[in-house]
Amino acid sequence: MKTFMFAALLVAGSLSQGSSTFGQSTTQPQSKKTDKDATAQEIELMRKDIRSIRKQLIAANLKLTDDQATKFWPVYDQYIAELVKVNNTKYDLLKEYFDSYGTLTPEQADSMTKRLLDLDVSVAQLRQKYQPIVRAVLPAKETATFFQLDRRIAMMIDLQLASQIPLVQE
Numbered sequence: 655m656k657t658f659m660f661a662a663l664l665v666a667g668s669l670s671q672g673s674s675t676f677g678q679s680t681t682q683p684q685s686k687k688t689d690k691d692a693t694a695q696e697i698e699l700m701r702k703d704i705r706s707i708r709k710q711l712i713a714a715n716l717k718l719t720d721d722q723a724t725k726f727w728p729v730y731d732q733y734i735a736e737l738v739k740v741n742n743t744k745y746d747l748l749k750e751y752f753d754s755y756g757t758l759t760p761e762q763a764d765s766m767t768k769r770l771l772d773l774d775v776s777v778a779q780l781r782q783k784y785q786p787i788v789r790a791v792l793p794a795k796e797t798a799t800f801f802q803l804d805r806r807i808a809m810m811i812d813l814q815l816a817s818q819i820p821l822v823q824e
Contacts, residue, residue, distance in 0.1 A: 701741075705734060708807055715803050716796065725791035726800075733784045740776045747773070748819070755820065763822055777808070 709730070718726060747769055754762055781801060789797045 697745075705738070709734075711807060712800065712803055716800055718792070718796065722792055722796065726788070729784070729787055729791055730800075733780070733788075736780055737777070740773060740780065743776075744770075744773050751819070758822060781805075 712730065716726075747766060751758075751766055758766075781804070785797065785801065788800055792800065
């Protein structure tokens with residue numbers, strides 16, 4: 655379960671390593687349902703932290719004037735809100751994978767593979783949708799820089815995530 659929680663944390667969209675108490679409970683779980691509820695709450699809080707860190711990374715690396723920033727950040731927040739929906743689906747898919755790990759049928763493997771590929775397409779379509787929207791509020795070089803940063807962060811998250819997920823054949 656600790657691996658799943660770490661993987662779910664990374665789905666949120668940032669470079670954070672999480673907290674030192676990640677996956678550790680300060681009290682004994684009283685029931686499975688309570689433990690699962692607590693884990694879900696912890697993951698959601700960490701995902702919010704990661705979104706904050708992601709925003710800080712963008713802010714630190716995207717040089718904007720005050721006027722540009724005033725126009726850009728509401729667009730960024732809309733973009734992230736839509737990205738969170740995609741990441742929620744990815745989180746659900748990961749949870750399904752971990753829940754069925756070791757007993758995965760060929761049909762489940764096919765279904766999960768197709769859905770994961772569809773999620774990759776969804777992220778690319780979201781970026782395509784937002785490129786002209788961001789471009790309407792930022793000059794071309796700043797727009798390009800934003801999407802470079804967005805892709806770099808996403809690739810780093812995906813690399814960390816992939817390293818935490820066991821292969822289907824294991």
